[in-house]
Amino acid sequence: MDVVQEPAPLTIVITTFNRSSYLTALLESVKRLDPAPAAVVVVDNASTDETPEVLEAARAGFPVPLAILRLEANTGGAGGFAAGVEAALDAGAQWLWLMDDDVEVLPGAVAALRKWTGSYDCIHGRRFDAGGAPFFWQHRFVPFLGVHLPVPGNVFRDSPVFDTNVGCFEGMLISADQVRRIGLPDARYFINGDDVVYGWLASLDRPVAYVNDFVIRKVRVQRQIDLGIRHLNDSSDLGRFTAMRNRGHTARYLQVHGRYHRYGFGLGTFLTAGKELLRLVAVEHSLRGAGRLWAGWRGARRILRDQTWSPMAPLSASGQPLPETRKQQV
Numbered sequence: 001m002d003v004v005q006e007p008a009p010l011t012i013v014i015t016t017f018n019r020s021s022y023l024t025a026l027l028e029s030v031k032r033l034d035p036a037p038a039a040v041v042v043v044d045n046a047s048t049d050e051t052p053e054v055l056e057a058a059r060a061g062f063p064v065p066l067a068i069l070r071l072e073a074n075t076g077g078a079g080g081f082a083a084g085v086e087a088a089l090d091a092g093a094q095w096l097w098l099m100d101d102d103v104e105v106l107p108g109a110v111a112a113l114r115k116w117t118g119s120y121d122c123i124h125g126r127r128f129d130a131g132g133a134p135f136f137w138q139h140r141f142v143p144f145l146g147v148h149l150p151v152p153g154n155v156f157r158d159s160p161v162f163d164t165n166v167g168c169f170e171g172m173l174i175s176a177d178q179v180r181r182i183g184l185p186d187a188r189y190f191i192n193g194d195d196v197v198y199g200w201l202a203s204l205d206r207p208v209a210y211v212n213d214f215v216i217r218k219v220r221v222q223r224q225i226d227l228g229i230r231h232l233n234d235s236s237d238l239g240r241f242t243a244m245r246n247r248g249h250t251a252r253y254l255q256v257h258g259r260y261h262r263y264g265f266g267l268g269t270f271l272t273a274g275k276e277l278l279r280l281v282a283v284e285h286s287l288r289g290a291g292r293l294w295a296g297w298r299g300a301r302r303i304l305r306d307q308t309w310s311p312m313a314p315l316s317a318s319g320q321p322l323p324e325t326r327k328q329q330v
Contacts, residue, residue: 008117009038010110010173011093015080016101017045020054022219027058027066029104035111036064039091043084044070067091076190081169085184089176089319096179098172102220103127109215113173116161116211121178122202124164124171125215135218138210141166141200143259145268146250148196156212163207167199171216174202181205183312183321188249192242197250204257235284237292240276244296247272248303256311269297 012030016023023042030040040062044051052070059066069087071080081098088096095117099105106112109125116123127135138155139148148166155162169185172195182201185194202208235243247269254260273293280287303309313321 008094008114008175010095010097010114011088011091012037012040012097012099012105013081013084013088014040014042014099014101015045015077015084015169016042016047016051017074017080018047018049018051019101020047020050022102023051024054024058025219026099026101026104027054027062029106031063032107033105033110034107037097037110039065039067039088039093041067041069041084041088041091043080043087044068045074045076045080046071075187077169078185078189078191078194079187081194082184082187085179086319089179089315094176096174096176098169098174099216100170102218103170104217104219106215106217109213112213112215113211116209117173117175120161120209121175121206122167122199122208123173124168124208124210125173125213126211127171128214128217130218130221132217134214137168138162138164139166139196140164141196141203142268143200143254144261144264145271146247146254146260146265147268147271155210160212162210162212164210165200165203165208167195167197167202167208169195169198170218172199178202178205180315180317180319183314186249186312189246190242192239193246193250197253201253235276235279237289240280240289241292241296241299243272243276244269244293245299245303246296248300251300251304252309253311269300273297 014023014026030037042055044055055068059068067087069083071083075083077100085096085098097113113123113125124137127137129135136150138151140151141148182205185198199208251260251265254265276293277290280289316322
């Protein structure tokens with residue numbers, strides 16, 4: 001008699017900061033998931049609004065275990081996911097579905113994603129935008145430039161799966177085994193580019209999949225313009241700063257893996273700055289904030305000169321950095 005194997009339990013990891021109303025709606029959508037996840041971990045990045053009260057009220061009647069991890073300081077999306085992934089691993093999670101607080105999950109999402117877990121270790125489902133239209137997310141990371149570029153056209157025309165090499169923490173599903181092999185998300189990014197590089201690191205270990213199953217709906221409305229092959233959203237001074245500063249961390253990861261090209265990366269930095277300036281002018285109708293790009297570039301230069309910089313280390317079965325890689329430096 002054939003033995004029916006139970007699907008691996010899936011833990012949702014949410015990072016939130018001062019968006020209690022969005023978080024409330026997200027948790028309500030999680031309650032409607034069928035099948036349900038095994039557990040939910042919410043990382044509260046030191047919110048100063050009603051988020052703590054919302055979480056305590058939700059935990060009382062939540063249909064699955066809801067763990068709340070409140071950090072003492074705001075560590076950004078990168079730090080929040082690093083802390084949440086670590087907590088989920090410690091609790092025995094086998095699959096981790098990572099998401100921001102400004103989305104809602106669709107009722108059949110868990111089943112839609114599970115059908116791919118036998119073939120891939122890092123999976124991204126499709127999203128709807130706030131208006132209900134398919135959200136454009138089909139990119140590939142180009143190591144020569146150190147940037148991710150949009151892939152035009154219908155990537156699902158001939159196959160229900162598109163192999164890529166980037167990640168997105170607005171819906172990445174990743175196996176615990178792969179997290180242990182590549183390490184935790186790098187909290188030093190704070191925001192901007194952390195998920196792109198994490199997906200690239202995952203792709204060096206196993207293929208990364210973008211699958212033709214809608215599993216998430218974006219609910220936060222952003223100003224944007226349509227560039228034909230992608231949408232360009234509004235940003236913030238912090239976003240502009242980290243877009244440039246974090247190129248220092250990305251360059252170091254490329255160096256570690258022997259994929260860094262000085263002149264190509266310089267061109268990618270120029271393109272990144274140009275995109276941020278276009279975002280300012282065309283989306284936000286201002287040039288205020290342009291100085292944060294220069295400050296970020298100087299921050300990237302400091303990271304490139306930092307002799308103490310080390311990549312995130314692989315983890316042991318217990319979730320701790322492996323001794324032989326803990327002190328690895330570039």
